Amino acid sequence: MNTNRHGDIVQALADAGFTLPAPPAPLAAYTPALQTGQLAFTSGQLPLVDGKLEATGKVGDGPGLISPDTAREQAARCALNALAALATMLGDLGRIARVAKLTGFVASDPAFTSQSAVIDGASELLKAAFGADGVHTRSAVGVAVLPKDSPVEVELTVALH
């Protein structure tokens, strides 16, 4: 639709140090992203890079745990993968009028309570990409464990033009 806006978003991501990855692999009974009416949903995205997790385990402070700083980077990667899923489905990130909702799940050591700081990695990437239109509602929660032992999982709901 608005190719220039798509280009602007990709450039804003590049300015923030991020490159939109290749679209996620096709799945069997579910799909990475889907439009219904003026909303689009993504599936929960893991921080996969070339199909692999760079870190696995629980987030927290202490030996054997993924540090909050690393987890924050992984959360940004989840958001980037969500944008890749939307870009593939929509054809053009410029069709996104507003990031409406983000849910961030952090696989957490029970003593770790800074899930918000971890999910800020995802929120800030979206703000970098879309400016004021990237400011969203969100929930951050600490869960027991995530698929493939991922430290973070992020899903998005966006409103479309």
Added chain:
Amino acid sequence: MNTNRHGDIVQALADAGFTLPAPPAPLAAYTPALQTGQLAFTSGQLPLVDGKLEATGKVGDGPGLISPDTAREQAARCALNALAALATMLGDLGRIARVAKLTGFVASDPAFTSQSAVIDGASELLKAAFGADGVHTRSAVGVAVLPKDSPVEVELTVALH
């Protein structure tokens, strides 16, 4: 609306070995399903059969845990109960244009990381019922514990004709 389509969906479920259960019991301050605009939401559904859970506890590999295969069957039951809630509210499953979003919570042993395979039970039931229209976005997460010690809980968002 389209009674034949409802019948087709019920038949597709039967072909997959599932029978739409009786509607869930009425609740106090919340409701099993609700329509707003062209969307309908379900409450998180437990895999109740005649009001009872067939298995309780955490999912994982090892003694005292619910096996992934059993959990997968329980996830399918959650999805079936969500369809029963929608059928009761809508009157006709043929009104569902698309299954938009599924969130699946798996009560997980902290070492269990195959939540996706468990929730596939729910996703595959929806695909069996609705074909391409049953292919949805989804998040699968591993949580500490679920109501009534249920191994799985599934909620749906669907788009309506």
Added chain:
Amino acid sequence: MNTNRHGDIVQALADAGFTLPAPPAPLAAYTPALQTGQLAFTSGQLPLVDGKLEATGKVGDGPGLISPDTAREQAARCALNALAALATMLGDLGRIARVAKLTGFVASDPAFTSQSAVIDGASELLKAAFGADGVHTRSAVGVAVLPKDSPVEVELTVALH
């Protein structure tokens, strides 16, 4: 829009013993509430009172745990804070046509399985405020840990007039 309806809702909350709090503090990369089309979303709300948690830790039965009764009161506070976020964003709670969806996360001791009773605190506050329009779909799940070691977190999706 309908100022009287807003007043009725505030009065209904007062009759149930609740006062709408001051709006939550502005945030950086996300926002407490947001409208898109005929839907509004809130961020996950903690049971903050004047910016502080009255109780922290995991919910359960036993020493060192937050009791289910206290957690239920905290869940009501989460819902109240969600209404405050919506009131600030919408200007008028009378614009809410229906509470569509509530997700309630309970930071749970692994042996605690009464998440539903905890989240009833939030559901009942919404029913007290909006009557039949406050009856919603919901999911209640038990998670490992929540931001700031909060016992409960609640998010809302509402449909607008």
